[in-house]
Amino acid sequence: MEHLFGALPGAVSLGLIWGIMAIGVYITFKILAISDLTVDGSICTGAAVCTMLMTAGVDPWVSMLCATLAGGLCGLVTGLLHTVLDIPAILAGILTQLALWSINLKIMGQANRPLSARNFPVIITQMKTEEAIFTLVLIAGAIIGLLYWFFGTELGCSIRATGCNINMSRAQGINTELNKVLGLMISNGLVALSGALLAQYQGFADVNMGRGAIVIGLAAIVIGETAFAKIARNFAVRLCGVLLGGVIYYVVYQVIVFLGIDTDLLKMLSAVVVAIFLGVPNLKKKYFSKVSKKRAKEAGENA
Amino acid sequence: MLEIKNISKTFNAGTINEKRALKNVSLTLNDGDFVTVIGGNGAGKSTLLNAICGTWRVDEGEIIIDGKDVTLTAEHKRAKYLGRVFQDPMMGTAADMEIQENLALAKRRGKKRGLGWGISKNEREEYRELLATLGLGLEDRMTSKVGLLSGGQRQAVTLLMAAMAEPKLLLLDEHTAALDPKTAEKVLEITEEIVNKNHLTTLMITHNMRDAIKHGNRLIMMHEGRVIVDVCGEEKKNLTVEDLLEMFNRASGKEFASDRAMLS
Numbered sequence: 001m002e003h004l005f006g007a008l009p010g011a012v013s014l015g016l017i018w019g020i021m022a023i024g025v026y027i028t029f030k031i032l033a034i035s036d037l038t039v040d041g042s043i044c045t046g047a048a049v050c051t052m053l054m055t056a057g058v059d060p061w062v063s064m065l066c067a068t069l070a071g072g073l074c075g076l077v078t079g080l081l082h083t084v085l086d087i088p089a090i091l092a093g094i095l096t097q098l099a100l101w102s103i104n105l106k107i108m109g110q111a112n113r114p115l116s117a118r119n120f121p122v123i124i125t126q127m128k129t130e131e132a133i134f135t136l137v138l139i140a141g142a143i144i145g146l147l148y149w150f151f152g153t154e155l156g157c158s159i160r161a162t163g164c165n166i167n168m169s170r171a172q173g174i175n176t177e178l179n180k181v182l183g184l185m186i187s188n189g190l191v192a193l194s195g196a197l198l199a200q201y202q203g204f205a206d207v208n209m210g211r212g213a214i215v216i217g218l219a220a221i222v223i224g225e226t227a228f229a230k231i232a233r234n235f236a237v238r239l240c241g242v243l244l245g246g247v248i249y250y251v252v253y254q255v256i257v258f259l260g261i262d263t264d265l266l267k268m269l270s271a272v273v274v275a276i277f278l279g280v281p282n283l284k285k286k287y288f289s290k291v292s293k294k295r296a297k298e299a300g301e302n303a
Numbered sequence: 304m305l306e307i308k309n310i311s312k313t314f315n316a317g318t319i320n321e322k323r324a325l326k327n328v329s330l331t332l333n334d335g336d337f338v339t340v341i342g343g344n345g346a347g348k349s350t351l352l353n354a355i356c357g358t359w360r361v362d363e364g365e366i367i368i369d370g371k372d373v374t375l376t377a378e379h380k381r382a383k384y385l386g387r388v389f390q391d392p393m394m395g396t397a398a399d400m401e402i403q404e405n406l407a408l409a410k411r412r413g414k415k416r417g418l419g420w421g422i423s424k425n426e427r428e429e430y431r432e433l434l435a436t437l438g439l440g441l442e443d444r445m446t447s448k449v450g451l452l453s454g455g456q457r458q459a460v461t462l463l464m465a466a467m468a469e470p471k472l473l474l475l476d477e478h479t480a481a482l483d484p485k486t487a488e489k490v491l492e493i494t495e496e497i498v499n500k501n502h503l504t505t506l507m508i509t510h511n512m513r514d515a516i517k518h519g520n521r522l523i524m525m526h527e528g529r530v531i532v533d534v535c536g537e538e539k540k541n542l543t544v545e546d547l548l549e550m551f552n553r554a555s556g557k558e559f560a561s562d563r564a565m566l567s
């Protein structure tokens with residue numbers, strides 16, 4: 001038990017980092033209704049850019065800013081593939097993600113780069129988890145505040161409308177293509193920022209660190225939504241829910257590790273959990289709603 | 304106000320699904336015209352409206368709104384001249400956003416959307432008064448999500464939105480077709496009020512011949528991608544449903560087949 005509690009601060013900080021990543025995913029998945037797979041690549045891009053810059057002696061905050069911008073660039077590529085070339089969003093994301101694997105390797109020059117807290121002024125490290133939690137909460141709070149403000153502006157509202165009803169948005173003079181690109185850029189910028197934080201926290205960047213990131217992001221979202229959506233309509237509270245979703249995910253992970261369950265199975269478990277959470281509401285709609293029962297009856301009568 | 308010169312549109316050109324939906328249509332609307340559009344299924348009515356909105360580009364011809372050639376203008380840029388209400392009540396509003404947020408989106412149609420607040424305090428008051436004119440009690444539900452409203456309420460809100468930001472042209476595509484008769488009547492009443500209050504030049508598609516006769520100062524009938532009947536003024540006022548059917552038969556050389564149109 002002591003072992004479990006000892007590991008909790010670490011789980012919480014990792015959860016906060018992935019929670020920030022999940023907030024990025026939330027922007028595309030929930031607000032724009034786009035499934036963007038770029039994130040598996042852009043999280044590593046963020047880590048790679050931050051690691052290389054810090055290794056070269058650049059200030060950590062400047063490095064993180066550059067990592068965020070690099071993530072925005074990844075989103076821009078996916079956005080242009082999707083809007084200008086009309087490639088379906090999922091495929092556009094996969095294409096960028098694939099290309100990023102090579103690009104990330106080129107940025108780092110090798111598959112793995114250390115970023116040791118002993119040699120570099122990292123802002124968070126797993127050697128000091130309490131401090132890391134404090135810093136991460138501040139950063140996440142600033143991000144949530146910023147997003148809360150942005151999605152209340154004219155531009156932000158028009159991005160929300162784009163995801164909600166594209167026909168209505170065009171009829172109201174909203175440049176929906178531009179908004180999709182913007183949303184993808186903001187989303188991947190945040191994801192890359194979380195990658196930069198992750199690299200500092202764990203002390204290295206690795207070309208494979210983003211594998212399955214989208215699933216962890218979605219898991220955090222569904223956990224957060226399930227826990228908070230019912231009680232809160234407020235956008236900022238929902239984002240906090242997503243952040244906490246990430247934390248819950250990693251705490252559960254810790255418990256699983258503590259129980260001695262094979263952690264190799266964790267990605268499969270995550271996938272199953274996300275599939276269940278995403279699928280069950282649809283099943284409910286299909287088989288238990290009054291409308292669908294009525295439709296089914298009508299279809300039966302017409303046949 | 305609106306000048307359509309000789310526009311044509313063919314869908315899926317060169318395939319077996321080729322469909323000439325608009326054939327050299329020309330139409331001029333004067334300032335303040337309220338034109339009702341009737342015609343059977345597939346006559347090209349919605350296609351005509353979509354051509355004006357710029358959902359896609361027309362194959363040939365010109366579209367001029369308020370003196371500006373918009374033939375090549377993108378849909379979202381044209382939107383500043385146009386107020387639109389769709390047949391599907393779900394389509395004209397953003398379900399996950401508040402009533403007041405939807406109105407605020409419409410108010411900014413054709414304007415630059417920057418980092419100012421998406422909705423300001425003064426606006427809320429303005430919207431409350433605007434919603435009150437509908438007489439549906441929506442002024443007390445300004446922060447409700449639009450998705451919670453009934454189809455008729457949503458169409459009414461969409462109408463308000465369409466009339467905001469001073470459109471040059473109001474385009475209504477069977478906007479009462481999905482509503483029950485009583486609600487449809489109420490929404491039509493609201494339409495009349497809004498059109499009169501804002502002096503809007505209007506194009507209204509309907510399947511109901513009685514409504515087509517009762518409303519507006521001009522009536523056009525479409526058939527197979529062409530305008531086959533165009534009446535206005537006194538002649539339009541004195542029309543009967545029988546006249547319309549007779550006109551249709553004469554102009555098209557066919558019996559009017561659409562049972563939906565007969566439903567009037």
Ligand SMILES: Nc1ncnc2c1ncn2[C@@H]1O[C@H](COP(=O)(O)OP(=O)(O)OP(=O)(O)O)[C@@H](O)[C@H]1O
Pocket residue numbers: 314315322323324342343344345346347348349350351
């Ligand atoms: N985007 C599209 N792609 C292919 N064909 C289309 C498209 N839009 C319309 N059509 C075709 O063009 C023809 C005219 O359609 P339109 O929707 O304008 O008819 P309508 O007069 O509005 O009929 P209704 O009363 O049924 O709404 C139809 O044959 C339709 O199938």
Ligand SMILES: [Mg+2]
Pocket residue numbers: 348349350
């Ligand atoms: Mg139609």
